[in-house]
Amino acid sequence: MMTIPRFWREIRQRYKGVGVECGNCERVYFPPREVCPHCRRESIGKMKERELSGKGRLVTFTEIHEPMPDFKMMVPYIMAIVEMDEDVRMTGQLVDIDYDEVEQGMEVDVTIRRLGEESPSGIIYYGYKFVPVR
């Protein structure tokens, strides 16, 4: 049986984001791709999983006033595009900060948060979100 701490470790790893690295040119892609668009044929069979650091900088952000249909999110919320340390871009919700305080280029970290709950079965969904590095 899986112990709780191990379960959490695995969830955390998963939601830091797992991309792929091309074994030929070492470029990293997220979400993962089958083939490196730079190396094409040369990269076939050389793409390997690469866990992201979860750290990056805010490229752009916008405030959303409509809730997503699948998740009963509090509105408004902030969606951000983040350039990760691995030179890949991730899109996600930015939390734990007021819109007025958000600045382009600020450092953010990936964290795992509850996204929603499916009733009545009680299945809880988790996913990554961005938090400011303070």
Ligand SMILES: [Zn+2]
């Ligand atoms: Zn490549």
